[in-house]
Amino acid sequence: xxxxxxxxxxxxxxxxxxxxxxxxxxxxxxxxxxxxxxxxxxxxxxxxxxxxxxxxxxxxxxxxxxxxxxxxxxxxxxxxxxxxxxxxxxxxxxxxxxxxxxxxxxxxxxxxxxxxxxxxxxxxxxxxxxxxxxxxxxxxxxxxxxxxxxxxxxxxxxxxxxxxxxxxxxxxxxxxxxxxxxxxxxxxxxxxxxxxxxxxxxxxxxxxxxxxxxxxxxxxxxxxxxxxxxxxxxxxxxxxxxxxxxxxxxxxxxxxxxxxxxxxxxxxxxxxxxxxxxxxxxxxxxxxxxxxxxxxxxxxxxxxxxxxxxxxxxxxxxxxxxxxxxxxxxxxxxxxxxxxxxxxxxxxxxxxxxxxxxxxxxxxxxxx
Numbered sequence: 608x609x610x611x612x613x614x615x616x617x618x619x620x621x622x623x624x625x626x627x628x629x630x631x632x633x634x635x636x637x638x639x640x641x642x643x644x645x646x647x648x649x650x651x652x653x654x655x656x657x658x659x660x661x662x663x664x665x666x667x668x669x670x671x672x673x674x675x676x677x678x679x680x681x682x683x684x685x686x687x688x689x690x691x692x693x694x695x696x697x698x699x700x701x702x703x704x705x706x707x708x709x710x711x712x713x714x715x716x717x718x719x720x721x722x723x724x725x726x727x728x729x730x731x732x733x734x735x736x737x738x739x740x741x742x743x744x745x746x747x748x749x750x751x752x753x754x755x756x757x758x759x760x761x762x763x764x765x766x767x768x769x770x771x772x773x774x775x776x777x778x779x780x781x782x783x784x785x786x787x788x789x790x791x792x793x794x795x796x797x798x799x800x801x802x803x804x805x806x807x808x809x810x811x812x813x814x815x816x817x818x819x820x821x822x823x824x825x826x827x828x829x830x831x832x833x834x835x836x837x838x839x840x841x842x843x844x845x846x847x848x849x850x851x852x853x854x855x856x857x858x859x860x861x862x863x864x865x866x867x868x869x870x871x872x873x874x875x876x877x878x879x880x881x882x883x884x885x886x887x888x889x890x891x892x893x894x895x896x897x898x899x900x901x902x903x904x905x906x907x908x909x910x911x912x913x914x915x916x917x918x919x920x921x922x923x924x925x926x927x928x929x930x931x932x933x934x935x936x937x938x939x940x941x942x943x944x945x946x947x948x949x950x951x952x953x954x955x956x957x958x959x960x961x962x963x964x965x966x967x968x969x970x971x972x973x974x975x
Contacts (some may be wrong), residue, residue: 608831611743611775611806613699614644615832617850619821622812622836623647623677627912631895635669635888636839640847643832644674648704648718651680651689665696665901675700675745679707681715681727683734690735694742703735705765706747706780708787719784722752729768735879736772744769745810747778750796753785761805770807777804778834778955781813797828818848818877822856824846841915843888844880851877879919879953886947889916891941906934915944916955920946 608615621628621636621644633644646665654661667674676693678701680686690701692737705728707718721728735744746769752758766777781792792813801809812834815821821833839845880888892912896905913930920926929942 608808610643610673610700610745611816613643613743614757615673617846617853618825618832619643619849620645620832620834621846622688622834624836624840626908627840629664629908630666630668630671630899632827632839632897632912633674635892636843637670638891639843639888640850641839641843642673642846644671645674645700645702645834646674648677648679648707649689649693650795651678651682651685654678654689654692655685665693665698666712666899667697667721670720673699675702677702677704677747679704679709679718680731681717683730685721686731687734687738690742690744691738693737700743700745700775701735701739702778703731703744703746706749706778706784708749708784714715719749719752721765722749722758722784725761725764728765732765732768732772732774736774744772744774745776745778746774747780748783749780749782750800752782753783762800766804770804776808776810776831778810781811782836786945788818794824794828797824801829801831808832812836818845820850821845821849821907822852823851825853826856841912841918844884848877853865875896879955881953882920882947882949882951885916886943889913889947897936902936906936906938909933910940913939919953921951921954922946923954923956 608618617640619642620639621633622643625647626648628645633641636644643931649664665676676698678686678689678693679687693701696845704718705721709718716724716727732746746765748762748765751762762779769777779797781794781797782788794811794813797809797811808831810832811824811828811830815824815833815835816838820838821835824830824833835845893905893909896909900908910930910933913933914927917923917926917930926942926946929945933939933942
């Protein structure tokens with residue numbers, strides 16, 4: 608598919624998730640089939656302040672393309688120059704976050720609150736486009752602020768302005784802002800949105816926890832791309848598997864196979880990642896995290912990643928407990944030596960895994 612001037616090799620995206628989606632997570636996923644990725648939401652005022660923390664947050668390299676840098680804020684005067692920073696640092700796309708269900712700060716709308724302050728949202732869209740007339744821009748939204756009749760038109764007002772300004776795509780999450788991450792995402796709303804804008808690129812998100820979910824969203828909603836956020840944490844193989852399932856579907860339909868580096872003969876069945884495959888991903892992830900954050904911070908960040916990877920291990924409960932104790936590279940390597948030395952197979956996470964993600968307080972953060 609195309610996203611403005613970019614060619615994306617498959618209709619799947621690793622989305623941003625606050626505290627998780629750094630370059631380490633993106634690159635590990637790219638090596639396993641992820642065709643496009645987005646940063647976590649970067650606050651515009653922090654970006655403008657600069658500093659070492661900012662440099663680490665927006666660091667990209669040649670392995671990390673195509674990539675979108677996502678910004679969140681409340682004022683056109685700060686969002687536009689923040690967007691320029693990302694464009695100048697080599698990001699292929701700049702995404703404006705009008706979706707995150709953050710609280711209002713000093714009565715200023717940001718994130719999903721733009722759905723209750725459409726004029727402010729329009730001003731930001733226009734300011735960023737004026738600052739970046741040639742950059743590929745997208746905007747992320749939720750289907751509504753809430754389900755009251757008074758809030759149903761705001762989404763279309765913002766989307767129509769984005770199309771008028773030449774934005775390449777709109778991403779819509781199937782929950783309302785007030786829902787946050789509770790209840791089910793409304794995929795029917797995504798289908799209706801695509802029917803309303805058949806010639807525009809619509810990216811869908813919400814409740815995509817498996818490769819099957821990703822392909823099912825494409826089928827049921829006909830969106831152009833699927834945005835995979837929480838489902839990609841500790842599961843970089845979700846992109847490989849989604850590609851394979853999509854290839855299988857296309858072959859069954861007699862259509863042309865999706866262009867992909869993966870062998871179509873592998874579509875006969877999907878298998879969970881083996882123990883060696885898991886070990887390789889865990890090793891890569893920690894190594895890249897250390898390059899970005901240093902050993903101490905990488906140890907803290909990778910504990911929560913390891914817990915999510917553990918779902919694929921036959922001894923998931925014990926592996927999870929071991930990862931909780933990780934503080935350093937030595938601790939990380941000890942877990943790998945203890946649990947990941949065999950050549951055995953992995954397991955699929957329990958059917959309740961999606962519910963566990965939704966119920967985990969650590970996940971009630973800004974899925975961007």
